[in-house]
Structures are given as C-alpha cells and as structure tokens.
Amino acid sequence: DVVMTQSPLSLPVTLGQPASISCRSSQSLVHSDGNTYLNWFQQRPGQSPRRLIYTVSNRDSGVPDRFSGSGSGTDFTLKISRVEAEDVGVYYCMQNTHGLTFGGGTKVEIK
Amino acid sequence: QVQLVESGGGVVQPGGSLRLSCAASGFTFRYYGMNWVRQAPGKGLEWVAFIRYDGSYNYYADSVKGRFTVSRDNSKSTLYLQMNSLRAEDTAVYYCAREWGAAYWGQGTLVTVSS
Numbered sequence: 001d002v003v004m005t006q007s008p009l010s011l012p013v014t015l016g017q018p019a020s021i022s023c024r025s026s027q028s029l030v031h032s033d034g035n036t037y038l039n040w041f042q043q044r045p046g047q048s049p050r051r052l053i054y055t056v057s058n059r060d061s062g063v064p065d066r067f068s069g070s071g072s073g074t075d076f077t078l079k080i081s082r083v084e085a086e087d088v089g090v091y092y093c094m095q096n097t098h099g100l101t102f103g104g105g106t107k108v109e110i111k
Numbered sequence: 112q113v114q115l116v117e118s119g120g121g122v123v124q125p126g127g128s129l130r131l132s133c134a135a136s137g138f139t140f141r142y143y144g145m146n147w148v149r150q151a152p153g154k155g156l157e158w159v160a161f162i163r164y165d166g167s168y169n170y171y172a173d174s175v176k177g178r179f180t181v182s183r184d185n186s187k188s189t190l191y192l193q194m195n196s197l198r199a200e201d202t203a204v205y206y207c208a209r210e211w212g213a214a215y216w217g218q219g220t221l222v223t224v225s226s
Contacts, residue, residue: 037212048219051212054214060214092155092156099158100158100213102155
C-alpha cells in the first residue's frame with residue numbers, strides 16, 4: 001500500500017501570512033495514463049471534508065485562488081498565499097493512483 | 112447542486128450488523144463510481160470501499176474485506192454499505208463520496224460499536 005506522510009502535524013500561522021503543507025508518498029504517484037492523482041482536502045471543524053485541489057495543481061470550483069498545489073513524483077505541497085480565519089481546519093492529501101490512501105492530516109490554526 | 116445524504120448509523124453491539132445508505136441527487140448517479148470513507152473520533156480519514164458506476168466492480172480496504180459489502184441501486188440513486196461482524200474499531204463517522212477522486216462528500220453518519 002502507498003503510505004502518505006504529511007508534515008507538519010500542526011501549523012500555527014498568522015493571519016495574512018503564507019502557509020505551506022508537505023505531503024510525501026512512499027512511491028511515485030505517476031499513473032500509467034500519465035496523470036498524477038494527488039488531491040488535497042480541507043476539513044473545517046465540525047464539517048465534512050471538501051476537495052480543494054485535484055491532480056496536483058487543479059483547483060476545484062469555488063476554491064479561492066490563494067490555495068495552490070504543486071509537486072511531482074513523490075513530493076507535493078499545498079500552499080495558502082495569505083491565510084484567512086476561515087482556513088482553520090485539518091488538511092489532508094490523498095492519492096488515488098495506486099488504490100486510495102490519505103495522509104494523516106495537518107492542523108492549521110491561527111497564532 | 113450535488114447532494115449526498117447518508118443515513119442508517121447508530122449504536123450496535125460487537126458482532127452485529129448495520130446497513131448504511133447514501134441518497135444522491137443533483138447529478139446523474141448512474142454515471143459515477145462511489146466511495147465510502149470513514150473517520151474514527153478525533154482521527155484522520157480512512158478509505159473503506161469503492162463501487163464502479165454500474166456496480167460491476169467493488170474494491171475494499173483490507174480492514175473491512177469479507178465483512179463489509181458495498182452495493183448500489185441506480186434506479187433509486189442510492190449507495191449502500193452492509194456492515195457485518197462489526198468491531199469496536201469500526202466506530203466512526205461514515206461518509207459517502209462521489210467518484211474515485213472523492214470530489215463531493217455527504218455530511219456523514221455516525222456508527223458506534225459498543226456493548
């Protein structure tokens with residue numbers, strides 16, 4: 001099984017400042033069809049998860065452009081250019097190239 | 112808009128059974144594969160099962176294989192999860208999520224396995 005490792009576990013950030021979350025996979029996430037199926041989800045307190053980013057860097061509809069995804073192979077990053085209060089929650093990476101597995105999550109909180 | 116509504120959760124004794132449902136609306140259900148994903152209290156997300164759009168293929172996490180069965184009724188736009196031989200470690204909020212990439216999620220239903 002592909003293991004997804006996120007860091008940090010907790011990320012205190014100042015409002016208006018950038019934030020970055022790392023996600024590493026135990027094997028390459030490049031599919032035989034050439035795509036890389038790495039996604040990012042946000043789970044606000046008390047809510048269901050919401051997908052933000054699919055196939056590494058594509059924002060879902062309605063997702064603010066302060067969220068961006070990048071990376072390749074086994075190393076991926078979610079960046080928030082300027083953190084807002086509504087961004088508080090837990091962020092998960094998920095791969096669906098080799099089965100489907102989630103990272104352990106990164107809790108974003110305001111300093 | 113896409114809507115997924117789970118139901119059927121509750122409290123069940125170890126070894127018992129429960130069937131969850133996920134009612135879909137706002138899209139053509141029969142065109143999409145569907146997942147079940149769970150989240151134990153205070154923990155992260157764990158994928159449970161997937162069913163192909165036409166029900167012809169099912170795929171399970173090792174932790175539930177042989178105990179859980181995913182099915183669907185495209186005429187009713189409804190996804191199901193039959194859970195047998197339940198264990199304490201199956202206690203979680205169960206979400207249904209549309210398509211292999213989990214683009215849309217329901218609000219979840221809580222399953223508690225306890226004596």
